[in-house]
Amino acid sequence: MKRSSVIRRAALAAAAIALIAGCGPQGGGAGSGGSGGGAGATPPPVTTTAAPPASPSAGSDDKPSSPTPSASSEAPKPKALMDEGDETEQVRELQARLRQIGYFDRAPTGFYGSMTAGAVKSFQKKRELPATGAVDEATWQKLVAMTHRPTADELKPSTTNKLDAPDPRCLTGRVLCISKESRTLAWMIDGKVVSSMDVRFGSENTPTREGLFKVEWKARDWTSTIYHTPMPYAMFFSRGQAVHYSADFAARGYAGASHGCVNVRDKAKLSELFDQVKVGDKVVVHW
Structure with a gap:
């Protein structure tokens, strides 16, 4: 027997032993003989494993989390119509209206000082408005709704202004x-x-x-x-x-x-x- 024939028979025997041991690809398709493919069986397609998707954080319930609101999304502070340091005829009207309902106990001066700011803050607290001491649109509208338009005597009374605490x-x-x-x-x-x-x-x-x-x-x-x-x-x-x-x-x-x-x-x-x-x-x- 030629040496080449001996080598070929040995290789076929080794392949047969490998198939019986299950080293070859698992089959199960029609015509496969039920136990595995032969030497001429088509190899399975090569697949690449994609990176797994990022797992949701603990407690996320597999739902995307809501974005955290930034500081810029907070409601802006109401614009002040009148504030400390102002000196206008509207301030005089403010003081006269506050005086009508007992929050300002002196003659209107038209100057928005600490006493006026204190009176406004008391009014705001009573009406459950932001107690800033400055008059915004909501404060002004609430005050206007509760009072009448001041008369000339209410705006500029002839009586002496009430004294404050002496220095x-x-x-x-x-x-x-x-x-x-x-x-x-x-x-x-x-x-x-x-x-x-x-x-x-x-x-x-x-x-x-x-x-x-x-x-x-x-x-x-x-x-x-x-x-x-x-x-x-x-x-x-x-x-x-x-x-x-x-x-x-x-x-x-x-x-x-x-x-x-x-x-x-x-x-x-x-x-x-x-x-x-x-x-x-x-x-x-x-x-």
């Missing part, structure tokens, strides 16, 4: 205690109010200076050397700024402003005060 510097000695918040002048001696009156101040461009001063000199009849306007019962306290009577204040009220002086509109009251105040008495201008 601590006003509680000793003889003092002209002047509040920008309540727009009042209180003549005080050793902490007791002797008399009081409405006042107005300088404009934004010519503000009335704040601080502790003293009466430097007095003039019953004086005319401004700069603006050439009368300044009766002038009591000077700070480099040309003085407490004095103003006919313009008496006529126009808070629609106008001074050039830095403290204007008084009640001439009779100021005349009495002028006679009582002495040079050297304290002057306190505060908020």
Whole structure:
């Protein structure tokens, strides 16, 4: 027997043993003989294994999670129609309306200070609105619905503005205690109010200076050397700024402003005060 025939028979025998051991591909198709394919069986197609999809995180219930809202998606703060520092006729109306329902206990001034902000905040808390102290559209509409349009007397009453708590510097000695918040002048001696009156101040461009001063000199009849306007019962306290009577204040009220002086509109009251105040008495201008 030739050597090549021996080698071929040995190879066929080895292949037969491999098929019986199950090393070949599993079959099961028609005509396969039921136990596996022969040497000429078609090999199975080669498949590539794709990367498994990312598994959902724990607790996701196999559903995509909702995006986390960003800070920019938060509701914007309501725009303020009126806020501290404003000085307008609408602020005066606001104060008059608040006064109608017991939230503002002084005459309207048109200036939005801390007292007005406190009154607005109390109103907002009572109506379960955001208690910001500033008037937004919702606050204004609620207030308008609860009140009537203020009359001329309600907007600019002739009565004296209510005094606020005096500055601590006003509680000793003889003092002209002047509040920008309540727009009042209180003549005080050793902490007791002797008399009081409405006042107005300088404009934004010519503000009335704040601080502790003293009466430097007095003039019953004086005319401004700069603006050439009368300044009766002038009591000077700070480099040309003085407490004095103003006919313009008496006529126009808070629609106008001074050039830095403290204007008084009640001439009779100021005349009495002028006679009582002495040079050297304290002057306190505060908020």
